[in-house]
Amino acid sequence: MKFAVALAAVASISPAAATIRIQKLEKRELATSPPFYPSPWMDPAAIGWEEAYQKAKDFVSQLTLLEKVNLTTGVGWESEQCVGNIGSIPRLGLRSLCMHDSPAGVRGADYSSVFPSGQTAAATWSRALFYNRGFAMGEEAKGKGVNVLLGPVAGPLGRMPAAGRNWEGFSPDPVLTGVGIAESTKGIQDAGVVACAKHWIGNEQEHFRISSEAQGYGFDISESLSSNIDDKTMHELYMWPFADAVRAGVGSVMCSYQQVNNSYSCQNSKLMNDLLKNELGFQGFIMSDWQAQHTGAAAAAAGLDMSMPGDTVFNSGRSYWGANLTAAVLNGTVPEWRVDDMAMRIMAAIFKVGQTVEQDPINFSFWSQATFGPVHWRAKKGYQQINGHVDVRADHGDLIREIAAKGTVILKNNGALPLKKPKFVVAVGEDAGPNPLGPNGCGDRGCNNGTVALGWGSGTANFPYLVTPDSALQARAIQDRTRYESILSNYATSQIQSLVSLDNVTAIVFVSSDSGESYINVDGNKGDRNNLTLWKNGDDLIKNVSSQCPNTIVVIHSPGPVIVTDWYKNPNITAILWAGFPGQESGNSIVDVLYGSVSPGRTPFSWGANRESYGVDVMYEPNNGKGAPQQDFSEGNFIDYRHFDKANSSLIYEFGYGLSYTSFDYKNIKVEKSNAAAYQPTVGQTSPAPTFGNFSRNPSDYLFPGNASGGAIDPVYLYVYPYLNTTDLQKATTDRNYGQNAAEFLPPNANDGSQQPLLRSSGKSSPGGNAQLYDTLYTVTAEITNTGLVAGDEIPQLYVSLGGPDDPLIVLRGFDRIRIDPGQTVQFKVSLTRRDLSNWDTAIQDWVISSYPKTVYIGRSSRKLELSAALT
Numbered sequence: 001m002k003f004a005v006a007l008a009a010v011a012s013i014s015p016a017a018a019t020i021r022i023q024k025l026e027k028r029e030l031a032t033s034p035p036f037y038p039s040p041w042m043d044p045a046a047i048g049w050e051e052a053y054q055k056a057k058d059f060v061s062q063l064t065l066l067e068k069v070n071l072t073t074g075v076g077w078e079s080e081q082c083v084g085n086i087g088s089i090p091r092l093g094l095r096s097l098c099m100h101d102s103p104a105g106v107r108g109a110d111y112s113s114v115f116p117s118g119q120t121a122a123a124t125w126s127r128a129l130f131y132n133r134g135f136a137m138g139e140e141a142k143g144k145g146v147n148v149l150l151g152p153v154a155g156p157l158g159r160m161p162a163a164g165r166n167w168e169g170f171s172p173d174p175v176l177t178g179v180g181i182a183e184s185t186k187g188i189q190d191a192g193v194v195a196c197a198k199h200w201i202g203n204e205q206e207h208f209r210i211s212s213e214a215q216g217y218g219f220d221i222s223e224s225l226s227s228n229i230d231d232k233t234m235h236e237l238y239m240w241p242f243a244d245a246v247r248a249g250v251g252s253v254m255c256s257y258q259q260v261n262n263s264y265s266c267q268n269s270k271l272m273n274d275l276l277k278n279e280l281g282f283q284g285f286i287m288s289d290w291q292a293q294h295t296g297a298a299a300a301a302a303g304l305d306m307s308m309p310g311d312t313v314f315n316s317g318r319s320y321w322g323a324n325l326t327a328a329v330l331n332g333t334v335p336e337w338r339v340d341d342m343a344m345r346i347m348a349a350i351f352k353v354g355q356t357v358e359q360d361p362i363n364f365s366f367w368s369q370a371t372f373g374p375v376h377w378r379a380k381k382g383y384q385q386i387n388g389h390v391d392v393r394a395d396h397g398d399l400i401r402e403i404a405a406k407g408t409v410i411l412k413n414n415g416a417l418p419l420k421k422p423k424f425v426v427a428v429g430e431d432a433g434p435n436p437l438g439p440n441g442c443g444d445r446g447c448n449n450g451t452v453a454l455g456w457g458s459g460t461a462n463f464p465y466l467v468t469p470d471s472a473l474q475a476r477a478i479q480d481r482t483r484y485e486s487i488l489s490n491y492a493t494s495q496i497q498s499l500v501s502l503d504n505v506t507a508i509v510f511v512s513s514d515s516g517e518s519y520i521n522v523d524g525n526k527g528d529r530n531n532l533t534l535w536k537n538g539d540d541l542i543k544n545v546s547s548q549c550p551n552t553i554v555v556i557h558s559p560g561p562v563i564v565t566d567w568y569k570n571p572n573i574t575a576i577l578w579a580g581f582p583g584q585e586s587g588n589s590i591v592d593v594l595y596g597s598v599s600p601g602r603t604p605f606s607w608g609a610n611r612e613s614y615g616v617d618v619m620y621e622p623n624n625g626k627g628a629p630q631q632d633f634s635e636g637n638f639i640d641y642r643h644f645d646k647a648n649s650s651l652i653y654e655f656g657y658g659l660s661y662t663s664f665d666y667k668n669i670k671v672e673k674s675n676a677a678a679y680q681p682t683v684g685q686t687s688p689a690p691t692f693g694n695f696s697r698n699p700s701d702y703l704f705p706g707n708a709s710g711g712a713i714d715p716v717y718l719y720v721y722p723y724l725n726t727t728d729l730q731k732a733t734t735d736r737n738y739g740q741n742a743a744e745f746l747p748p749n750a751n752d753g754s755q756q757p758l759l760r761s762s763g764k765s766s767p768g769g770n771a772q773l774y775d776t777l778y779t780v781t782a783e784i785t786n787t788g789l790v791a792g793d794e795i796p797q798l799y800v801s802l803g804g805p806d807d808p809l810i811v812l813r814g815f816d817r818i819r820i821d822p823g824q825t826v827q828f829k830v831s832l833t834r835r836d837l838s839n840w841d842t843a844i845q846d847w848v849i850s851s852y853p854k855t856v857y858i859g860r861s862s863r864k865l866e867l868s869a870a871l872t
C-alpha cells in the first residue's frame with residue numbers, strides 16, 4: 001500500500017518537473033573559495049624579520065636546487081627521530097631539522113614534563129603564565145633537539161563544546177585565545193625554538209577531518225569535511241588569534257586537514273596566499289598537517305612551504321614534492337622564486353629564534369624510548385644511540401603546579417572552601433586515583449582510566465610522574481592530622497554510601513569527561529565527545545554521595561563544559577570546581593586551591609544547561625552523500641557567550657565567571673581618548689620576487705648519487721629524497737600533470753613574479769596587518785579594591801558593545817590578572833586599539849569603525865558588568 005502511494009506521488013510529477021528537481025539536488029550550491037595568486041614572497045624589511053632575512057639570504061644563496069628542495073620536503077613518516085624531519089644539507093653542516101609535537105610537552109619523550117592544557121592555561125587569564133608556560137615548553141623542546149614545536153593552537157577555536165581538541169587551544173573567545181597564542185609564541189621562541197600556530201583554519205571538529213580516517217570508521221565519504229566560513233566571520237572570529245600570533249612573530253603555521261569553502265586548506269590559495277601571507281604579512285613558513293597535502297605544484301602555488309611528513313601516505317615512499325618538486329622547478333611548472341621563497345621562509349624562521357646552521361643533536365626518538373636503536377626507524381637502519389635520556393624538566397614542576405592551580409575555577413562555594421584542617425576527608429571516584437595501567441599506560445593517553453590530567457592524541461606528552469588527587473590529598477591530610485580515606489571506584493555504591501554518611505565527612509567527588517584526536521577512539525568517542533555529560537557514571541556518583549553527605553565538594557576534570565544541570569543547585573553540594581586538564585601536578589594543584597593557598601581562575605567558556613543550548617554542535621553524520629560533508633558556519637560570530645547573549649538565554653556559569661576567596665569592589669571607570677592619526681589604507685607595491693643563487697638546468701646533475709654520478713649515498717628504504725631517478729624528466733616524476741605548460745596547468749598568475757599591489761588592510765612590512773589597526777584609540781581605566789580579609793587575584797574583564805544590529809551584545813577586548821592585598825586599591829587599565837573597535841567590511845576589504853554608538857563595560861564576568869561608559 002505504502003509502495004503504491006509512493007508510486008502515485010512520483011507519477012504526479014511531470015517529467016520536466018522531475019528533471020528540474022534532480023538538477024537542483026545535483027546543483028546544491030556549495031561554498032567556493034576564490035583563487036589568489038601569485039604566492040607572496042618574503043619581505044626583507046618586515047619588522048622583526050630583517051636580521052633573520054639577511055642570514056637566510058646568505059645561507060639560501062649557497063644552496064643547490066636539491067638542497068632547497070630538501071628543506072621543503074619531509075623525509076617520510078618514521079624515517080628520522082621526530083614526528084617530522086626534513087632532509088639535511090651535509091655540505092653546509094645543517095642536520096635534518098626536527099618538527100615535533102606537542103602544545104603540552106615533548107610528545108613521546110622521556111624525562112620531560114606534561115604541562116597543563118592550553119585551555120587550563122586560558123583559565124588563568126594571565127599573560128605572564130601564558131608566556132612562562134611557552135618559555136618552559138620551549139626550553140624542554142630545545143633540550144631534546146627539537147627545532148620547531150608544533151603548537152600553540154588557535155584552531156579549533158572552540159565553536160562546538162564537544163569538539164575533541166578544544167583543550168589543546170585556549171578559549172572560544174578570539175581575544176583570550178589571541179593573547180594566549182601570542183604570549184605562548186613569544187615564550188617558545190624566546191627559548192630558541194620555532195613555534196607553529198596551528199591548525200590554519202576552520203579545523204573545528206574531528207569527525208570527517210580526513211576522509212580516509214572517516215572511512216576507517218565506516219563512513220562512506222570520499223572527501224574531507226568543508227568548513228564553510230564567510231569573510232566577516234573568518235576575520236572577526238577565526239583569523240583574529242592567528243593575526244596575534246603573526247604579530248608576535250610566529251615562525252611557522254600548520255595548515256589543517258579539512259577543507260575551507262570546499263578547497264583543502266593546504267592548497268587553498270585564499271587562505272594561505274591571501275589571508276595569511278598577504279593580508280597578515282606572515283613571513284615564516286606554512287607546513288602541512290601530516291598527510292594534509294593533496295597536490296604537488298598546485299600546493300606550492302597556493303603557498304605551502306613544507307610538506308609534512310613528506311610522504312603522500314605514511315610509509316608509501318612517494319611524495320608530492322621531493323623529486324617531483326625538483327622536476328617541477330626544472331621544467332618551469334613551479335618557478336624558481338617560489339622554491340627560493342620556501343627555503344628562505346624556513347631558514348629565516350630558524351635564524352629568527354636564534355638557531356644557527358650548527359645544531360645540537362636530536363637526543364631522543366619519538367619511535368622508541370630505548371637507548372639504542374635504528375635512527376631510521378621505518379627502515380630499521382642506522383643502529384646507534386637514539387636516546388640520551390636527557391632530563392629537560394628543570395624546576396618546571398613548580399610552574400605546572402602554579403598554572404593548574406591558578407587555572408582551576410571555583411564555580412560554587414557555599415562556605416565549604418577553603419578547607420581548614422578538616423576533621424575527616426573522603427575522596428571518592430576513579431578520577432581521584434591512578435590509571436591501573438600506569439600514567440602512560442595508554443598510547444597518546446588514549447583511554448580514560450584513573451584521574452584525567454590531559455586529553456588524548458598528538459597533543460600529549462609522557463608523564464614523568466602524575467601526582468593524583470588521592471595521593472596529594474592524603475599527604476596534606478597527614479600533615480594536618482586529618483582522617484583520610486578514599487574509594488577510587490565510581491561503582492562501589494554501598495561502600496561509598498556507608499563511608500560518606502559518617503559524621504564530620506568532607507566528601508570530595510572527582511569526576512571526568514575526556515576527548516582527543518580522532519585517530520584514537522575511546523569508548524566510542526571518535527575524538528569528539530559523543531555528549532557533554534560526565535563519563536563513567538559521574539552524575540550518579542555525585543548524586544549518590546550528595547544524597548548521604550551534606551558537605552559534598554565536586555571536582556571536574558574535563559575538556560570543556562559538562563552538563564551540571566541536574567545537581568549543581570543541590571544544597572548538599574557545597575562546592576564545585578572545574579580543574580580542566582592540569583598536567584603532571586594535578587593533585588598538588590587541586591590541593592592548593594581547595595586549601596586556599598592559591599587564587600583560582602575564571603572559566604574560559606560558557607556552561608549551558610544542555611548541549612542544545614549552545615546553538616551549534618559537532619556534525620556526527622555526513623550530509624552530502626559521498627562528497628565532502630558541508631559544515632556551514634551560518635551562526636557567524638555567535639558562538640559561546642555571544643550566542644547565549646543573542647538568544648537571551650540563561651546560563652549556568654557564564655564566560656569569565658569564577659569565585660574568589662576574597663571580595664572586590666569596582667569603581668571609577670574613566671575613558672581617555674588618544675590622538676591616534678587617521679587610518680591610512682596601505683598603498684604601493686611589493687618588490688618583484690627575488691631569487692637566491694643559481695642552479696643547473698641539466699637533469700643529469702639531479703640524479704640519485706650512486707646511480708649515474710657514482711656518489712656515495714646508500715639509500716634508506718622509503719626515505720623521501722630530492723633526487724631524480726632518470727634524466728628523462730617525464731619518467732622522473734610520478735605527477736601525471738608533469739610536463740604540462742604551467743600556464744595551462746596552474747591557475748592564472750600563479751607564476752607571476754612581478755611586483756604585486758599591497759592590500760589596504762595589510763601592513764607595509766608589519767606582520768599582523770596594517771600597523772594602524774593596533775594604534776590605541778582609547779585608554780580605559782577603573783579602580784578595584786580588595787574588600788575582603790585575604791589577598792587574592794582579581795581577573796577584571798573589559799567588554800565592548802560595537803553597537804550594530806549584527807554585532808554581538810558585547811565582545812571581550814581586555815583583561816588582566818591582578819594580585820590585590822586586603823584593603824588595597826589597584827588600577828585596571830586597557831588600551832583599546834582600532835581593531836578592537838572595528839568590524840570587517842567585506843565590501844572594501846578592510847577594518848572599519850562603524851558609526852553605531854559604542855559602549856565599554858568593565859566587570860568580573862561577561863554577565864557581571866558593574867561599570868560602563870560611552871566611547872565618544
Ligand code: NOJ
Nearest residue numbers: 083101150198289290458
Ligand atoms: C596531526 C595533528 O593534527 C597535528 O596537530 C600534529 O602536530 C601532527 N599530527 C603531527 O603529530
